Amino acid sequence: MTFKTKMIIAGTVILVIFLIGLYGYMSLPSVQQRISHAKSEAIGLDRTVTLYANDGKPIRTWKGRIQVELEGGAARFVVHGKAIVISGTYVIEEN
Numbered sequence: 001m002t003f004k005t006k007m008i009i010a011g012t013v014i015l016v017i018f019l020i021g022l023y024g025y026m027s028l029p030s031v032q033q034r035i036s037h038a039k040s041e042a043i044g045l046d047r048t049v050t051l052y053a054n055d056g057k058p059i060r061t062w063k064g065r066i067q068v069e070l071e072g073g074a075a076r077f078v079v080h081g082k083a084i085v086i087s088g089t090y091v092i093e094e095n
Contacts, residue, residue: 045094049077052089068092 025031047066051059062079069076074087 048093048095049075049079049086050091050093051086052091054089063095066092 026035045065045067047064047068049062049066049068051061053059062077062084064079066077066079074085075090075092076083076085078084
């Protein structure tokens with residue numbers, strides 16, 4: 001084997017090891033959560049927001065690519081160009 005062939009094999013092995021390590025790192029739940037959080041901050045996630053009455057019945061539901069900001073007990077978001085602020089009992093689900 002020539003020196004050039006050995007270097008190509010060594011480079012390929014190092015690249016494969018790096019890619020396996022990167023895949024393992026990206027699979028960690030904490031990393032997945034950070035990626036999801038960054039995506040949510042940038043463009044919003046496909047979500048369903050449901051506001052409930054005191055008796056537990058749904059009052060209103062919003063669906064779409066929603067970026068939610070939580071402030072105290074209230075949630076603020078924009079759906080289809082409309083800014084919405086809700087408080088009370090609500091559930092935010094990621095679809």
